[in-house]
Amino acid sequence: MANDTTPSPVDLLGTVPDELxxxxxxxxxxxGEPAYRVQQVLHWIYQSDAxxxxxxxNLPEPERKALSEAFSLSEPEAQTVSISSDGTVKHLWKxxxxxxxxxxxxxxxxRLTLCLSSQAGCAMGCTFCATGWxxxxxxxxxxxxxxxxxxxxxxxxxxxxxxxxNIVYMGMGEPxxxxxxxxxxxxxLNQGFSVGARRITVSTVGxxxxxxxxxxxxxxxxxxxxxxxxESALRxxxxxxxKRFPLPAVVRALQKFNEAxxxxxxxxxxxxxxxxxxxMLAPKLADLATSLHAFVNLIPFNPIPFxxxxxxxxxxxxxxxxxxxxxGVAVAVRQPRGxxxxxxxxxxxxxAMKDADAS
Ligand code: SAH
Ligand code: SF4
Numbered sequence: 001m002a003n004d005t006t007p008s009p010v011d012l013l014g015t016v017p018d019e020l021x022x023x024x025x026x027x028x029x030x031x032g033e034p035a036y037r038v039q040q041v042l043h044w045i046y047q048s049d050a051x052x053x054x055x056x057x058n059l060p061e062p063e064r065k066a067l068s069e070a071f072s073l074s075e076p077e078a079q080t081v082s083i084s085s086d087g088t089v090k091h092l093w094k095x096x097x098x099x100x101x102x103x104x105x106x107x108x109x110x111r112l113t114l115c116l117s118s119q120a121g122c123a124m125g126c127t128f129c130a131t132g133w134x135x136x137x138x139x140x141x142x143x144x145x146x147x148x149x150x151x152x153x154x155x156x157x158x159x160x161x162x163x164x165x166n167i168v169y170m171g172m173g174e175p176x177x178x179x180x181x182x183x184x185x186x187x188x189l190n191q192g193f194s195v196g197a198r199r200i201t202v203s204t205v206g207x208x209x210x211x212x213x214x215x216x217x218x219x220x221x222x223x224x225x226x227x228x229x230x231e232s233a234l235r236x237x238x239x240x241x242x243k244r245f246p247l248p249a250v251v252r253a254l255q256k257f258n259e260a261x262x263x264x265x266x267x268x269x270x271x272x273x274x275x276x277x278x279x280m281l282a283p284k285l286a287d288l289a290t291s292l293h294a295f296v297n298l299i300p301f302n303p304i305p306f307x308x309x310x311x312x313x314x315x316x317x318x319x320x321x322x323x324x325x326x327x328g329v330a331v332a333v334r335q336p337r338g339x340x341x342x343x344x345x346x347x348x349x350x351x352a353m354k355d356a357d358a359s
Contacts, residue, residue, distance in 0.1 A: 014143025
């Protein structure tokens with residue numbers, strides 16, 4: 001009979017490397033096994049890509065059995081893999097309890113970026129975002145975040161896309177509302193899988209305590225703020241969290257992030273026609289970006305099922321860009337990738353849920 005004192009297995013993917021090495025050392029010591037077993041297992045996790053404990057072929061059979069009893073290695077199953085005509089690849093992952101999350105591989109000339117999810121759904125309720133409309137389902141564990149990197153990374157390598165070079169926390173969910181798991185996942189990706197901190201970007205809608213906590217980390221993880229308006233009143237209409245953490249407080253937190261040294265902030269500005277693309281806003285956006293030395297990404301709004309908004313016109317986006325550039329702000333216009341496979345924030349899950357409702 002199972003009882004409450006049975007220790008739950010240690011998650012091989014979701015435990016930070018130092019702690020994992022300690023747990024493995026204790027495990028093998030208790031079994032009278034040589035200390036090098038620890039490095040063998042760590043190698044299978046971080047370098048050699050064992051899909052499960054049985055795949056750790058240099059461990060003797062009884063050791064694999066004992067390891068799989070005390071430790072768990074579980075990757076979600078890919079329910080669907082969608083490939084866009086522009087090369088973007090989207091995985092819809094089914095978690096152990098049936099929840100669905102997504103990750104997106106985005107190839108460009110010199111890099112392969114993975115966009116991963118930090119929560120199933122999102123509680124922030126931003127009015128322009130499909131994930132926000134779908135609501136919050138649950139937090140992801142650190143292991144479930146890391147498993148997206150491992151699963152998508154294996155897919156990329158076996159489909160001639162090469163290794164993942166960059167990671168952005170821009171899939172489903174608000175990473176700074178799942179701080180414990182997200183911080184652990186950052187440590188694991190950086191220290192375990194050796195992804196440089198400067199190649200990892202956490203995107204937030206502006207949770208001040210989370211920004212301050214990220215600023216305190218010694219590594220140089222990058223931060224993106226989903227700004228969408230330089231004016232608090234308009235921002236409130238798009239992002240309910242603005243009421244709790246108004247822009248001036250977010251800006252103060254970003255200043256602290258800058259003071260912590262060397263990490264460039266990015267502003268994400270989703271351009272919605274007639275909503276947040278008034279030309280009067282562009283100089284204000286420029287001033288804010290200048291004061292924080294922020295890089296600005298202008299992103300045409302990707303239409304979602306629950307809103308009749310559309311993207312700003314090309315001309316308006318160009319006018320914003322020119323105003324920013326004239327004021328010395330570094331800016332890029334990001335073309336939406338993977339539109340034909342619904343690769344915008346939360347879209348595939350929304351489609352999958354619609355399909356499930358219809359059946
Ligand atoms: N919760 C975090 C990260 C996930 S959202 C955040 O909000 O920053 C990732 C990005 O997708 C955010 O910049 C968000 O504003 C943007 N986004 C959401 N819905 C969008 C849409 N319909 N069109 C374009 N960008 C969208
Ligand atoms: Fe959540 Fe980000 Fe979507 Fe807002 S934009 S609802 S914070 S995922």
